[in-house]
Amino acid sequence: MTDPEIRQVREGIQGKYDRVAAAGPVGSFIYPTGKAGMELQGYPPEVLRDFPPEVLADFCGVGHPFSLGPLNPGDAVLDLGCGAGVDSLVAGRLVGPGGRVAGLDVTPAMIRRARANQARLGLANVTFQVGKAEALPFPDHDFDVVVSNGVFNLTLDKKKALREAHRVLKPGGRLMLADMVLVAALPPDQAGKVENWFQ
Amino acid sequence: MPGKDFLALILQVGFHRAALRRYTGFKSSPYTEGALFYGEKLMAGQTRETIDSQAEPAPAPLEETACAPGGT
Numbered sequence: 328m329t330d331p332e333i334r335q336v337r338e339g340i341q342g343k344y345d346r347v348a349a350a351g352p353v354g355s356f357i358y359p360t361g362k363a364g365m366e367l368q369g370y371p372p373e374v375l376r377d378f379p380p381e382v383l384a385d386f387c388g389v390g391h392p393f394s395l396g397p398l399n400p401g402d403a404v405l406d407l408g409c410g411a412g413v414d415s416l417v418a419g420r421l422v423g424p425g426g427r428v429a430g431l432d433v434t435p436a437m438i439r440r441a442r443a444n445q446a447r448l449g450l451a452n453v454t455f456q457v458g459k460a461e462a463l464p465f466p467d468h469d470f471d472v473v474v475s476n477g478v479f480n481l482t483l484d485k486k487k488a489l490r491e492a493h494r495v496l497k498p499g500g501r502l503m504l505a506d507m508v509l510v511a512a513l514p515p516d517q518a519g520k521v522e523n524w525f526q
Numbered sequence: 527m528p529g530k531d532f533l534a535l536i537l538q539v540g541f542h543r544a545a546l547r548r549y550t551g552f553k554s555s556p557y558t559e560g561a562l563f564y565g566e567k568l569m570a571g572q573t574r575e576t577i578d579s580q581a582e583p584a585p586a587p588l589e590e591t592a593c594a595p596g597g598t
Contacts, residue, residue, distance in 0.1 A: 358554045367552065368560075390550050390560045480558075485532065489539045493567055502541060502565040505550070507558040508529035 333483060340481055341434060344410070348436030352387040352411075360387040365413075368505075369394060374417055382444045385411035388476035390505025393417065401425040402471040405495060407460050407488070408432055408478030412441025412453070418474065419453040429465070430455040460488035465495045472496075476505045529561045541565030542574040 328336075343355060352360040359367050362383040365375060368391040375383065387410060398404060398421040406415040409430030418428045430453065432438050441455040458464045460475075461484050473492045482488045492502055529546045536544040543566045550560035568574060 356554075358552070368550070389552060389554060390562055392562065395547060395562055395564050479532065486535050486539060489535055489541075493539045493541060496567040498567055498569045498572075500567045502536070502563070502567075504563040506532070506561060506563065507554055508532065508549075508561045509557055510528045510549075510559045511557045513557055 328483075336483060344432075344434040345436050347387065348411070348434060348440045351384060353384075356387055358389070360384075362386070364388065365391075370417070374420070377420075378413075378416070379447045382411075382413060382416065382447055385440065385444060386413040387411075388414060388505060389507055390476060392474045392476050392503045392505040393421070395503040396472075396501060398422050398426075398472060403469065403497075404428045405463075405465065405470045405473045405492075406430045407473060407475040407492065408481070409441055409455065410434075410437050412444045412455060414474060414476050415441065415453050415455065416444060416448055416450055418472075419448075419450040422452065424452055426452055428453040429470075431458045431460070431463070433457065433459050461491060463491040463495050467494055468497045468500075469495045470497065470500060472501045472503060474503045477507065479504060479506045528559065529563070533563065536563060536565045540568070542568055542572075 347355050358364065362375060365383060365386050368388065370391055392414065398418055400423040402422045403426060404418045404422060406418060406428060409415045409432045412430050415428050415430035422428060430441055432441070435457050438455045438457050445453055445455065456464065460478065460482050473496055479485055479488065496502065533544060533546050543564070545564050547562045547564050550562060552560035
């Protein structure tokens with residue numbers, strides 16, 4: 328990929344998520360988002376029951392990363408590419424007041440939306456900040472679990488981002504990712520199109 | 527095996543017990559499907575453990591389409 332293409336991908340992703348931050352996910356994704364998306368992915372009924380509708384409406388993940396293993400009370404969790412923070416807040420509930428969750432996203436407007444959702448739930452053990460998966464603003468061995476939901480397919484340097492996730496995990500820490508994989512070759516007129524990154 | 531390149535990256539950066547645990551059946555386009563990946567960071571003095579799912583194909587993706595055609 329050329330430098331101009333990389334710039335176009337970054338700007339395209341940023342633009343898409345600026346729009347999502349301003350108006351919510353409805354209309355920006357071609358798959359079910361919000362509460363319907365969470366139900367489809369198998370999130371626990373108590374989350375769907377207890378979270379305010381405005382928070383649930385912001386879900387635009389592609390899977391249920393917490394189905395890969397338990398989050399334990401007291402765990403420190405990093406949510407890579409947290410978006411509007413729904414998974415971070417789910418994690419905040421699961422780890423309890425003795426745990427902590429950091430949500431990180433590259434789009435400042437999404438972080439503002441995540442903080443608004445946090446205020447709706449009043450969870451004090453969750454923090455949100457702007458940052459890139461390829462250069463995590465955290466020390467080595469800081470987290471018990473790194474989760475991510477539909478973010479690595481939007482990450483240009485996947486290996487660097489995975490290295491960073493490995494660096495910030497404590498020994499024995501767990502990586503739990505939900506994402507999309509290609510299951511069929513793209514048609515020739517679509518293969519290699521920069522727009523595929525942010526349509 | 528869809529997702530094998532990404533799973534290989536997880537292994538390359540040092541995770542053990544790395545696995546593509548399952549495909550979810552969730553399709554965000556006709557060309558993509560949801561998948562769940564897992565890995566663990568080695569404990570001090572621990573030897574990297576190879577598990578079957580690193581070498582064997584994951585279960586085949588499901589056939590049903592959960593959403594309309596298009597990009598991700």
